[in-house]
Amino acid sequence: MDDTIVTIYRKAQMEIVSCLAGIDDAIAEETGFYDAGYVQSQVKRIQKELRTAPAEQHQKLFFHLIFWMSNSFAGLDDCEKLAEGYDFPFMECVEALKEYHAGHDDRALELLEAHYRKYKSVEGHFLVNKVFGLLWAEKGFGQKAIPFLTYALQLKPDDEECLKTLKKCYEQQNNVTGKKVVEEILEMFD
Amino acid sequence: MYREEYIHCRQNQAFEQYRGGILLQKEIEKTYEEIDYKIRRPDLLGKTVQVTAHQFPTVNKLVKSICEYEQMECPPVYVYEDYYYGAESYGIRKPWIELSAKTIQDFSEEELGFVLGREIYKIADGVTGQKTMMEERFRMIRQMAPNQLEQASRISFYHWYRITNYSADNYGYLQCGNIHTAVNAILKMVLNSIGLADQVDIREFIGQASEINRLDDDVFNYTKADEPVPYAPHRIQNLMAYAISERGLRARETMERWKRV
Numbered sequence: 084m085d086d087t088i089v090t091i092y093r094k095a096q097m098e099i100v101s102c103l104a105g106i107d108d109a110i111a112e113e114t115g116f117y118d119a120g121y122v123q124s125q126v127k128r129i130q131k132e133l134r135t136a137p138a139e140q141h142q143k144l145f146f147h148l149i150f151w152m153s154n155s156f157a158g159l160d161d162c163e164k165l166a167e168g169y170d171f172p173f174m175e176c177v178e179a180l181k182e183y184h185a186g187h188d189d190r191a192l193e194l195l196e197a198h199y200r201k202y203k204s205v206e207g208h209f210l211v212n213k214v215f216g217l218l219w220a221e222k223g224f225g226q227k228a229i230p231f232l233t234y235a236l237q238l239k240p241d242d243e244e245c246l247k248t249l250k251k252c253y254e255q256q257n258n259v260t261g262k263k264v265v266e267e268i269l270e271m272f273d
Numbered sequence: 274m275y276r277e278e279y280i281h282c283r284q285n286q287a288f289e290q291y292r293g294g295i296l297l298q299k300e301i302e303k304t305y306e307e308i309d310y311k312i313r314r315p316d317l318l319g320k321t322v323q324v325t326a327h328q329f330p331t332v333n334k335l336v337k338s339i340c341e342y343e344q345m346e347c348p349p350v351y352v353y354e355d356y357y358y359g360a361e362s363y364g365i366r367k368p369w370i371e372l373s374a375k376t377i378q379d380f381s382e383e384e385l386g387f388v389l390g391r392e393i394y395k396i397a398d399g400v401t402g403q404k405t406m407m408e409e410r411f412r413m414i415r416q417m418a419p420n421q422l423e424q425a426s427r428i429s430f431y432h433w434y435r436i437t438n439y440s441a442d443n444y445g446y447l448q449c450g451n452i453h454t455a456v457n458a459i460l461k462m463v464l465n466s467i468g469l470a471d472q473v474d475i476r477e478f479i480g481q482a483s484e485i486n487r488l489d490d491d492v493f494n495y496t497k498a499d500e501p502v503p504y505a506p507h508r509i510q511n512l513m514a515y516a517i518s519e520r521g522l523r524a525r526e527t528m529e530r531w532k533r534v
Contacts, residue, residue: 097495120487240513267452
C-alpha cells in the first residue's frame with residue numbers, strides 16, 4: 084500500500100514538473116530520428132490515442148498510424164488493412180513501396196513520380212524518400228537522387244544503403260566534399 | 274559563418290519557450306559579476322595554468338585560429354588537473370574556458386579543435402552566458418520557491434541547452450573538419466577513456482539510441498528531460514545527419530576554403 088502511494092506521489096510530482104516546464108512532447112521531438120525504437124514509440128502513442136479518441140478523429144489517427152508504419156517494408160500489409168474504407172492519396176506511396184519490395188522497380192518509380200508530380204513532396208517520410216532516391220540513382224540520375232537520399236538520411240543518418248548510393252551519386256557528379264563526408268561516415272561502420 | 278548554417282533547427286523555438294520563464298535577468302547578472310565572478314577569480318588564477326603562447330601552445334594556437342575565424346576576442350583558457358576529460362565555458366560578460374589536463378594529454382590536435390570549437394561557439398552565441406545565469410537563478414529559486422518550480426525551470430532550460438549542445442557539436446565538427454574525429458572526441462568525453470572509446474562499434478552504439486527512444490512513458494521522459502547534455506548516441510546521429518545535409522556540406526566547404534587561405 085505504502086509503495087503504491089509513493090509511486091503515485093512521485094509520478095504526480097514528475098507530471099506537475101513536466102507540465103510546468105511545458106515540454107510534454109518536446110523530448111521525443113528533440114531526437115526525431117526514425118530508428119526502430121522511435122517509430123515504435125510513435126505508433127504506440129497513436130494506438131493509445133485511438134483507444135479514447137472520438138470516432139470523428141479516427142480517420143486522422145489511422146492516417147498517422149499508416150504514415151509511421153509504412154517506414155518499414157514489414158508494416159506495409161498492415162497499412163493496407165488499416166486504410167480499408169478510407170481514401171488516402173498517400174496509399175499510392177504504400178503501393179509503390181510494395182512494388183519496389185517485390186522487385187518491380189519500374190512500376191514503383193512510375194507510381195512515385197505520379198505522386199510527387201501531384202503533391203510535390205512527401206515530408207517526414209523516410210522510406211518513400213529513400214526508395215525514390217534509390218530508384219533515380221539506379222536509373223543513372225544521380226543529380227535527381229541526391230536530394231531524396233539526403234532527405235532520407237536526415238531522418239535515418241545511419242542507413243548504409245542510402246549512404247553507399249549517395250556516395251556513388253556524388254562520385255558521378257564530381258562532388259568532392261559530398262563524397263568525402265559520406266566516406267568518413269562509412270569508414271566509421273567498417 | 275552564418276549561425277543558420279549550423280544551429281539545430283529547433284534551437285530558436287526552444288529558446289523562445291524557455292525565455293518566457295526567465296525572471297530577474299539583470300539582477301542576476303549584476304549579482305554574478307559583482308560577487309560570484311570575483312569569488313572564482315583568485316581560485317582560477319591560483320589553482321590552474323592559463324593557456325598562453327608559451328604554456329600549452331597547441332591549445333593557444335587552436336583557440337586563436339577559431340576566434341580569428343569568428344572575429345571575436347580570445348577567451349582565456351585555464352587548464353586544471355583532473356582524472357576526467359572535460360572542457361566547459363563559464364561567465365557572462367567576461368567568459369572563459371576550463372580544460373582538464375587529461376583532455377590535452379589524450380586528445381589529438383583535431384579532437385581538441387572539436388572540443389574547443391564547441392565551447393567557443395557557446396560563448397559566441399550567448400549560450401555560456403545563459404547557462405551561467407541559469408545556474409545562478411536555480412540557486413535563487415531554491416531559496417525562495419517550492420522545489421517543483423526549480424525543477425520545472427531547470428527542465429525547461431535543459432530542453433534548450435540540450436539543443437544548443439547539438440549546435441555546438443555541429444560547430445565543433447566544422448572546426449575539426451572530420452566527422453570521424455568529432456565522433457571520437459564525443460566518445461572519449463562520454464566514456465572518459467581512450468581504451469573504451471576504441472572498443473565502440475559505432476553501428477551498435479547508435480543502436481542504443483533506438484533503445485532510448487523506445488523508453489517512452491512519463492517517468493522515462495521525465496528522466497530524459499532532466500539531462501543537460503544529450504545522450505551520446507543521439508549526438509552521433511545528429512552529427513551524421515548534419516554532416517550529410519545540404520547546409521552541412523556548404524558550411525564545411527566554406528570552412529575548408531577559409532583554412533586553405
